[in-house]
Amino acid sequence: MLAMERRVEKATDNSRRRKSVVAETAALAVLLKAGQGDLLRELFDPVCVGSLAWAELLTEANADLRARLNRASWVKRKMVHADRDRLTELGLPQSSGESLTLAALQGFDYLLTDDPDLVAAAARAGVTTISSVAVLVAAKQRGLIDSVRQALLALIAAGYAFSGWNQYHKILELAGEEQGEGIDIV
Numbered sequence: 379m380l381a382m383e384r385r386v387e388k389a390t391d392n393s394r395r396r397k398s399v400v401a402e403t404a405a406l407a408v409l410l411k412a413g414q415g416d417l418l419r420e421l422f423d424p425v426c427v428g429s430l431a432w433a434e435l436l437t438e439a440n441a442d443l444r445a446r447l448n449r450a451s452w453v454k455r456k457m458v459h460a461d462r463d464r465l466t467e468l469g470l471p472q473s474s475g476e477s478l479t480l481a482a483l484q485g486f487d488y489l490l491t492d493d494p495d496l497v498a499a500a501a502r503a504g505v506t507t508i509s510s511v512a513v514l515v516a517a518k519q520r521g522l523i524d525s526v527r528q529a530l531l532a533l534i535a536a537g538y539a540f541s542g543w544n545q546y547h548k549i550l551e552l553a554g555e556e557q558g559e560g561i562d563i564v
Contacts, residue, residue, distance in 0.1 A: 398487045411536035412535065414513070414517075418513065421522070422488070426486070470496055474493060478496060490513070511538075514530060
């Protein structure tokens with residue numbers, strides 16, 4: 379949880395320049411499905427997606443997700459020229475490897491991902507990651523949302539998987555939301 383606190387702190391620093399982010403497929407998809415995608419536009423500039431991740435998002439069976447992505451004109455598609463075999467050597471799906479390569483080679487501030495394997499690979503490559511949940515906490519700290527709890531429940535309904543209710547309560551604590559406030563499903 380301490381690592382998330384540092385990432386949230388970096389994402390919400392008061393510098394004039396908004397931080398840049400490369401979004402990995404699953405993390406962007408869950409934020410869009412949960413109706414929280416616009417938070418990325420408010421917190422980061424630019425918000426980029428590799429061409430393989432873009433193709434994955436557009437070919438996903440969920441028509442609603444495709445429509446949300448098409449409306450998100452602030453998401454920029456970026457090409458990265460990386461050897462496909464080299465991406466495979468990372469031991470990650472190719473779109474994840476492409477996202478990591480894009481973040482590393484083009485000097486993005488963050489790689490948005492909820493994938494523990496991609497987080498580990500990014501750490502080895504010296505790339506800072508931020509999770510979907512950390513985006514919610516940063517958004518609350520910036521006054522963009524009132525409740526991390528409500529946004530987190532929307533993420534869960536959209537398919538976000540986390541390690542259990544203990545993590546859920548730690549996230550609420552980090553966000554400064556008391557256990558008794560609002561809705562709790564425990």
